[in-house]
Structure formats: C-alpha cells, structure tokens
Amino acid sequence: MVFDCLKARCSKCCIETFMPLSLADIARLRELGYKVNEFVVLRGGERRLRNRGGKCFFLTDEGCKVYNDRPTGCRFYPLVFDLDFEVVVDPECAHGDRFTVDPEEAERLVEFIRKLKREKKRKIPR
Numbered sequence: 001m002v003f004d005c006l007k008a009r010c011s012k013c014c015i016e017t018f019m020p021l022s023l024a025d026i027a028r029l030r031e032l033g034y035k036v037n038e039f040v041v042l043r044g045g046e047r048r049l050r051n052r053g054g055k056c057f058f059l060t061d062e063g064c065k066v067y068n069d070r071p072t073g074c075r076f077y078p079l080v081f082d083l084d085f086e087v088v089v090d091p092e093c094a095h096g097d098r099f100t101v102d103p104e105e106a107e108r109l110v111e112f113i114r115k116l117k118r119e120k121k122r123k124i125p126r
Contacts, residue, residue, distance in 0.1 A: 005095070006063060012094045013077050014056040014064065021047040022112070023119050025071040032069060036124055045120060076109050 005011075021040060026047065029039060039057040041050040049071065050057045058066045064074075078093035079101060087106035089096045 006067065008095065009063070010094055011055075011059055011063060012092075013074075013090070014059040016051060016054055017049050017056045018043065019049040019056070019071055019073045019077075020116050021049060021071050021073070022116055023122060023124065025073075026124055028069050029066060029071075032066060034066075040124070046116070047124070072112055076105070076112065079105060079109050081109075081113075 005013075026036060026040060030036060039050050040047050042048070056064070058064050058070070064070060078090040078096055078099050079087055080090045082088045087101055087109055089099045089101060093099070
C-alpha cells in the first residue's frame, strides 16, 4: 500500500520549499492560468517554486491547489539526494518510514536532475 500524503493532510514538504521546476512544469502550471512571476523564483540560476509566507505558492489551508498538475519534483518527494548524491528518503519527511527507494524511481529522479541541468541556460518560453 502506498502512503497517501493527502489523506494524512501532511504538507511539511511544502514549507520553505526549494523545489526545482522544469520547463515542462512551468508550461503545465501556466496552462492553468498562473503567471510565471507568481510561482517561479530564480535561486542560484535555477528555477524554483516561490514561497509565500514561508510556504509553497500553491499551498492553501485545504492543501495543494495544483496537486494533479504539481511539479515533477513534488511527484518524486520524499525521494531526495544525500550529500553523496545517493537517492534516499528525505530524513525530514514526517512519514519517511513509510517509503522506500525503488531503484527504477531513483533512476527517473536522476534523469530528471540531468534534464534540469540541460534546461538551466534555456529561457522560459513565452
């Protein structure tokens, strides 16, 4: 059984987030009617989710308002990289003990990070 963060009403990972955004993530969220400058911030030359009031721009009292269209990094969470660049379950995840690292999912996360690096110099399409 897969742990359901929504049912648990957990949004700890949405507080002070540094979630990276791919160009596809940005395009998908723009299609929902959001303006890039509302939800994207540049940090160290990387596109990240903007925090508002210490939480993700999309987090409301009812939860994530774009959950079905959430960014790719949010979909991977709680998988993160440790200091040795190994894929692990985030030790700060409140429910981390309910997750394991699936090797195929870990490889998809690695490929996503490679994609972000390739996209870094590309401009956000208008």
